[in-house]
Amino acid sequence: xxxxxxxxxxxxxxxxxxxxxxxxxxxxxxxxxxxxxxxxxxxxxxxxxxxxxxxxxxxxxxxxxxxxxxxxxxxxxxxxxxxxxxxxxxxxxxxxxxxxxxxxxxxxxxxxxxxxxxxxxxxxxxxxxxxxxxxxxxxxxxxxxxxxxxxxxxxxxxxxxxxxxxxxxxxxxxxxxxxxxxxxxxxxxxxxxxxxxxxxxxxxxxxxxxxxxxxxxxxxxxxxxxxxx
Ligand SMILES: C[S@@+](CC[C@H](N)C(=O)[O-])C[C@H]1O[C@@H](n2cnc3c(N)ncnc32)[C@H](O)[C@@H]1O
Numbered sequence: 001x002x003x004x005x006x007x008x009x010x011x012x013x014x015x016x017x018x019x020x021x022x023x024x025x026x027x028x029x030x031x032x033x034x035x036x037x038x039x040x041x042x043x044x045x046x047x048x049x050x051x052x053x054x055x056x057x058x059x060x061x062x063x064x065x066x067x068x069x070x071x072x073x074x075x076x077x078x079x080x081x082x083x084x085x086x087x088x089x090x091x092x093x094x095x096x097x098x099x100x101x102x103x104x105x106x107x108x109x110x111x112x113x114x115x116x117x118x119x120x121x122x123x124x125x126x127x128x129x130x131x132x133x134x135x136x137x138x139x140x141x142x143x144x145x146x147x148x149x150x151x152x153x154x155x156x157x158x159x160x161x162x163x164x165x166x167x168x169x170x171x172x173x174x175x176x177x178x179x180x181x182x183x184x185x186x187x188x189x190x191x192x193x194x195x196x197x198x199x200x201x202x203x204x205x206x207x208x209x210x211x212x213x214x215x216x217x218x219x220x221x222x223x224x225x226x227x228x229x
Pocket of ligand 1: 017018021062063064065066067068083084085086089108109110111126127128129130133134
């Protein structure tokens with residue numbers, strides 16, 4: 001038996017996402033990508049769509065990944081920006097959707113980006129993206145400040161594992177690699193409602209959307225508004 005252990009090359013959270021994103025977008029055609037671009041759920045063509053964003057003229061995606069949702073919004077005439085910490089995801093999405101006017105892809109960590117811009121958007125959203133992997137105590141005040149009055153915040157992720165709430169840690173380089181820590185934040189829908197309300201959001205709708213087969217895992221979907229001033 002060969003016991004040689006090759007260390008993982010992942011040394012940072014961004015490196016983890018670079019590995020995750022390598023080759024991902026190549027699996028689907030542009031048509032497939034756009035058809036399923038606004039799945040909040042992990043099941044293609046299932047669950048609500050971009051109506052959760054209201055009728056924005058500007059939108060920001062936190063953790064755009066393949067960039068499909070940004071491209072789909074831009075093709076509707078919305079000025080759509082996406083931010084992603086992974087250089088690989090950024091390069092692939094910017095290249096893949098370069099023909100779409102109104103689609104802007106930024107490579108940055110979500111909190112850094114929001115802390116260093118004065119822009120505001122009608123909608124800020126995240127589809128299994130940076131909102132899941134960022135401390136809500138840091139992200140929600142920034143999200144609120146960067147929404148226009150009346151603007152919408154929406155995000156989706158896996159539902160919490162029952163009993164496991166708050167930050168959930170994982171080792172991004174595996175158990176034989178360098179110690180690279182990533183975190184996700186998990187709460188039940190009622191707790192998300194409280195957290196968002198405490199941060200000034202209104203009209204909070206937090207729920208677990210059931211899977212197409214009710215025996216399978218559903219999706220946590222959270223939507224809220226910044227109040228009109
Ligand atoms: C599971 S993927 C989902 C992406 C997208 N919804 C899609 O379908 O392609 C999560 C994405 O969030 C990005 N991400 C994670 N944490 C982030 C952060 N703190 N700031 C910016 N992007 C982040 C990752 O690089 C990755 O591209």
